[in-house]
Amino acid sequence: MTEYTVADLLADPGRAGERVTIEGWVRTRRDSKAGVSFVHVSDGSSPQPIQVVAPSDLDNYQSEIVELTSGCAVRAAGQLVESQGKGQALEIRAESVQVVGWVEDPETYPIQPKRHSMEYLREVAHLRPRTNLIGAVTRVRHTLAMAIHQFFHDRGFYWIHTPIITASDCEGAGEMFRVSTLDLANLPRTPGGEVDFSQDFFGREARLTVSGQLNVEAYCLAMSRVYTFGPTFRAENSNTRRHLAEFWMAEPEIAFADLQDDVDLAEAFLKSIVTRVLEERQDDMAFFDRWVDKGCISRLEKLASSQFERLRYGEVVERLRRSGRSFEFPVEWGADLQSEHERYLTEELVGRPVAVTDYPKSIKAFYMRQNDDGDTVAAMDILAPGIGEIIGGSQREERLDVLDARLAELGLPAEDYWWYRDLRRYGTVPHAGFGLGFERAMQYITGVDNIREVIPFPRAPNQAEF
RNA sequence: UCCGGCGUAGCUCAGAGGUAGAGCAGGUGGCUGUUAACCACCGGGUCGGCGGUUCGAAUCCGUCCGCCGGAGCCA
Numbered sequence: 001m002t003e004y005t006v007a008d009l010l011a012d013p014g015r016a017g018e019r020v021t022i023e024g025w026v027r028t029r030r031d032s033k034a035g036v037s038f039v040h041v042s043d044g045s046s047p048q049p050i051q052v053v054a055p056s057d058l059d060n061y062q063s064e065i066v067e068l069t070s071g072c073a074v075r076a077a078g079q080l081v082e083s084q085g086k087g088q089a090l091e092i093r094a095e096s097v098q099v100v101g102w103v104e105d106p107e108t109y110p111i112q113p114k115r116h117s118m119e120y121l122r123e124v125a126h127l128r129p130r131t132n133l134i135g136a137v138t139r140v141r142h143t144l145a146m147a148i149h150q151f152f153h154d155r156g157f158y159w160i161h162t163p164i165i166t167a168s169d170c171e172g173a174g175e176m177f178r179v180s181t182l183d184l185a186n187l188p189r190t191p192g193g194e195v196d197f198s199q200d201f202f203g204r205e206a207r208l209t210v211s212g213q214l215n216v217e218a219y220c221l222a223m224s225r226v227y228t229f230g231p232t233f234r235a236e237n238s239n240t241r242r243h244l245a246e247f248w249m250a251e252p253e254i255a256f257a258d259l260q261d262d263v264d265l266a267e268a269f270l271k272s273i274v275t276r277v278l279e280e281r282q283d284d285m286a287f288f289d290r291w292v293d294k295g296c297i298s299r300l301e302k303l304a305s306s307q308f309e310r311l312r313y314g315e316v317v318e319r320l321r322r323s324g325r326s327f328e329f330p331v332e333w334g335a336d337l338q339s340e341h342e343r344y345l346t347e348e349l350v351g352r353p354v355a356v357t358d359y360p361k362s363i364k365a366f367y368m369r370q371n372d373d374g375d376t377v378a379a380m381d382i383l384a385p386g387i388g389e390i391i392g393g394s395q396r397e398e399r400l401d402v403l404d405a406r407l408a409e410l411g412l413p414a415e416d417y418w419w420y421r422d423l424r425r426y427g428t429v430p431h432a433g434f435g436l437g438f439e440r441a442m443q444y445i446t447g448v449d450n451i452r453e454v455i456p457f458p459r460a461p462n463q464a465e466f
Numbered sequence: 467u468c469c470g471g472c473g474u475a476g477c478u479c480a481g482a483g484g485u486a487g488a489g490c491a492g493g494u495g496g497c498u499g500u501u502a503a504c505c506a507c508c509g510g511g512u513c514g515g516c517g518g519u520u521c522g523a524a525u526c527c528g529u530c531c532g533c534c535g536g537a538g539c540c541a
Contacts, residue, residue, distance in 0.1 A: 028501075028502085030499095030500045030501065031498090032500055033497070033498070035499095036499065051501075053499080053500090069492085084499055085501070086499095105492090107493085107510085109476080109491090109492095110476075112476075112492095114478075115478075115502095116478080117478075117534095119534065211541095234540075238467095238538085238540075239534095239535095240536080240537080240538090241536095242540080243539080243540070244541090247541065328537090338538095339536090339538090387541095388540095388541095389540070391541080437540085438541085440541055451541095
């Protein structure tokens with residue numbers, strides 16, 4: 001491995017004159033019969049490749065260097081010098097260029113130095129990180145993940161590694177993937193003819209988690225400020241640019257806190273992580289701003305500096321009605337907001353993220369805290385222009401009697417929730433939390449349309465090739 | 467899952483009943499401190515699969531498969 005990355009070298013003009021080695025993959029090669037070849041080499045560390053100038057008197061010039069094509073892996077050593085040409089400040093005057101790995105058939109190498117469609121690149125997901133776009137996404141994704149951890153760490157939160165496999169069927173947030181070691185071709189049966197899950201690995205039905213929330217609540221009521229950050233799974237047959245079967249979520253949970261604390265946290269959180277990305281990945285953000293979503297930088301700057309609009313669900317319904325706008329789905333108290341409503345609200349009525357609170361209890365989960373009006377719960381969604389719901393959260397029902405009444409109302413067996421109920425029996429406190437869709441945040445930040453481009457290997461219906 | 471659209475060269479696309487096209491990529495040669503390089507020439511195709519209509523189908527019809535967009539579910 002080399003001492004410096006391409007990013008290191010390009011970042012510091014003071015290093016000119018040093019003898020350096022870089023390793024990476026060829027983007028383009030141009031020959032000048034005046035006696036040099038220009039080889040752009042990228043190692044993933046920066047949106048810009050470094051230009052390696054290979055003089056024709058190198059031993060392997062004719063035999064190898066002029067044969068280099070996009071995708072070849074090389075190791076180049078030489079002096080870092082100021083460039084004679086335009087387009088880059090520094091370049092490497094090569095004293096050696098070693099070919100580490102050839103491209104087997106340049107004509108069919110899937111990543112060519114040109115624009116490719118996103119759909120095509122998805123078919124070569126193993127090679128697409130070599131493109132400018134996916135490279136930029138990858139660096140921003142890393143930075144965003146680090147920013148999330150940093151935000152929570154700075155505020156005394158503990159990262160809780162909640163389980164991926166859950167044996168309780170009580171999460172209730174959509175279809176779940178089953179986890180089983182049973183022989184599908186020869187399932188054990190109970191006398192009644194049902195599948196006998198007592199013979200399965202966990203001795204009961206097990207699934208992939210749809211949220212770490214219930215588990216993280218347990219740690220919240222001991223550690224006070226906690227969060228989860230990891231993959232979650234939904235087996236919904238969703239075919240949209242905003243859904244994945246496997247995606248990442250960040251879910252903080254705070255004790256001794258109410259819904260306002262929750263919204264405050266969400267707002268500070270979004271502003272912080274966005275600011276961090278803007279600061280640390282100026283180069284990549286400039287790329288997105290230029291090629292993907294013109295204006296995305298100013299949109300993020302605006303988000304970081306302006307106050308979020310806060311509206312109660314009832315107020316939203318009123319304002320949508322009064323707007324005079326006709327919608328495909330009518331706006332009615334008690335019905336969930338449709339995509340078109342959310343869009344109109346965030347993109348036209350308000351023009352920035354909106355925190356909508358206090359939804360009707362009939363359209364929200366059992367664990368959300370009932371308001372005094374009896375009709376609504378202390379829920380909140382943060383809606384962002386362009387992608388809709390980016391954060392969903394609530395104050396949790398901490399009163400055992402109210403929680404039990406709600407479970408009964410929904411026909412959910414209290415015994416399935418025994419340990420969740422225990423948290424209300426032993427030192428219960430008001431607490432709240434929310435979930436941030438990590439890929440949704442990536443979409444919002446980069447302006448990349450399809451969620452399948454902001455995760456390395458997307459999982460969606462009929463999509464698990466890589 | 468529902469509605470709509472699209473599958474043509476390695477890639478991006480044009481062609482809409484009558485011999486399969488362009489740009490880029492690749493090869494060869496020329497030119498050049500180049501940078502989406504340029505000029506000339508060359509190779510490259512089961513027109514997504516199957517069936518039908520027709521003298522003749524990439525083109526029209528049916529069906530299946532795949533992908534994309536919107537909706538629903540949600541993050």
